[in-house]
Structures are given as C-alpha cells and as structure tokens.
Amino acid sequence: MAQPDEEVEVLFALVRQRYGNRLTAAELEGVRQGIESIVATVRALRAVRLTNADEPFSPFVPFREDP
Secondary structure, three states: OOOOOHHHHHHHHHHHHHHHHHOOHHHHHHHHHHHHHHHHHHHHHHHOOOOOOOOOOOOOOOOOOOO
C-alpha cells in the first residue's frame, strides 16, 4: 500500500475541517481525488525551471486575408 502524501493529507484535512459536516463520505472522497490531481499538477509545474530570461510563449497566428 502506498504511503499517504503529506501535502494531500494537509490540504484534505483543511477541507474536511471547514466543510466536512456538509459533505457525505462519497463527496469527501471526490474532494480527496480532486486534491490529489491538483497536487500532481502543481508538482509538474514546479518541476519546470525558468530563469529571468525566459519569456512567455507567444503563439504564432498567421494573417489570412478574407476572400
């Protein structure tokens, strides 16, 4: 069995403390899954190292004259 993720547990405890009396067990499980997904996404974003010289991505959209 995988060990619980400390970041997920802290965030889930916060939600459960604030809103646990209004949510069912199934809803709380859905919240936990959402938190796990958010934490995974945040870790992926944190893994990208940027420097001050990195500029935002600018999408290239060619001009197309209307016919």
